[in-house]
Amino acid sequence: MITKKPKSIPSTKAPLTIPDNDDFSDISIIGRELSLLERAKVDYTKELPPPEAALKVRDEIFGTLGNFSLVIGKAKSRKTFLMALIMAACLGFAKKTKLFGNMHMMQGCLPPGKKRVVFVDTEQGEYHVAKVAKRVTRLTDPVGNSKLENFDVYGARTFATNERVQIIEDIIATTPDLGLLVIDGVRDIITSINDEEQATFMANKLLKWTEENQIHIITVLHQNKGDFNARGHIGTELINKAETTVSVTPQKGEDVSKVEIEYCRNKEFDPFAFRITDDGLPEVDDGWMPKSKEPKGKQSPVDIGELTHAKILQQIKTKIGDKPKHSDVLSLIKLTVTDQLQPIGNTIARDYFTYYMGENAIIKHGKDRSPKAYYTIHPEAFNA
Structure with missing residues (x-):
């Protein structure tokens, strides 16, 4: 018995073309889990929506x-x-x-x-x-x-x-x-x-x-x-x-x-x-208003709540440079306390500096009078 060979039907699909520069990076490898490094990597070029x-x-x-x-x-x-x-x-x-x-x-x-x-x-x-x-x-x-x-x-x-x-x-x-x-x-x-x-x-x-x-x-x-x-x-x-x-x-x-x-x-x-x-x-209470933060007279650091101290130090830490000197820290204390509490001068700023040193919230690294001495800021000293 002679069987006829079926006729081939021409494909209507366009031939598959692969660009020369395709690195197949968008195709996951079947059967392989992503590594920790791959899972943690962020593609910062993507337009990411803000969280809802x-x-x-x-x-x-x-x-x-x-x-x-x-x-x-x-x-x-x-x-x-x-x-x-x-x-x-x-x-x-x-x-x-x-x-x-x-x-x-x-x-x-x-x-x-x-x-x-x-x-x-x-x-x-x-x-x-x-x-x-x-x-x-x-x-x-x-x-x-x-x-x-x-x-x-x-x-x-x-x-x-x-x-x-x-x-x-x-x-x-x-x-x-x-x-x-x-x-x-x-x-x-x-x-x-x-x-x-x-x-x-x-x-x-x-x-x-x-x-x-x-x-x-x-x-x-x-x-x-x-x-x-x-x-x-x-x-x-x-x-x-x-x-x-x-x-x-x-x-x-x-x-x-x-x-x-x-x-x-x-x-x-x-x-x-x-x-x-x-x-x-x-x-x-729709009609409630907070009392003014402006204190009467200049407050010393011992009069300030610890959460406020932590906020002051956190703000200083975000603005301070690498290995700051005494004058750098003192200047930022003056600016930050003025911003968050009340205007202060160098004298009260030095009081804050001394207080923070005593609380280990500001730590000195290096010998006294050494030009290489620097300071680090530790807001967590007031959250312990």
Whole structure:
């Protein structure tokens, strides 16, 4: 039997052409994982969009997706009430609420697909955690009794430290529409606030969780009883890595707590204050104005709060050159204190210099009177 050979059908596709200068750099090699170096390399020639805002205050960015922020304050300073305000803003305030007048001071900006807000409380029992959640529902829903579609709440007080971390990781891994995660308080997901290794580990966890999942995390941490520093090594590490750090401080002689930026990578918003109404809800005080920073007379360095000292030194550190001399540091102290506090002359600038030397915030390298002697600046001396 003779079989006929099938006729070949001419191809209608254009022949494949490869440019002479094609290095195939845009084609991944099948079966090979990228190295650490390849994964870390940034193509700075690409047009990268800025990170999306998660929350704004007075039209200035409080936090963005892909970053975390830190709220610090002493015990009973109403930090958790501020968290309720923030979560309500991101979920959407009730249309009938008159809490903010015409200012619209706090604006949730979570984009589509990232509308879910999750609250994790590591300190309080179930009753008080539910009480916080009900504040949020009353701020976002006129009735205040219904379960919010995009709001989940977890209490982690009864779990071990490693289990709390696992709960947070599970929340992030199983919540694809997560936009904002509030962890009140971050101190309870490590075993020691003064362990440098744990502090670094947790800061890196927060950076990893936010970057890889494009969410914003707000963490809450107590300040020390005797000063205004965030507690322990964990406080220092989180301040260094956070996009925004704000403090919550009750105001003497007033029934309000002030919210003020301590450190920020974006343009700072002006301080504002809130009070607790007779209904037990946080309410922004539209008419509140911060007292003037201008002190009466010249303040010595011992009269200044440690957070302010840290900010002064951080600004000096960013402007100082390599191996600065005594005159260089003194000049920048004078300029920076004048900028942040009050006009000072050389005499008070020298007082600041001596004070910082005594606190190991400015360290001299080299022998006295040596032309090779220089100084280094250490703002972290006031965050330890």
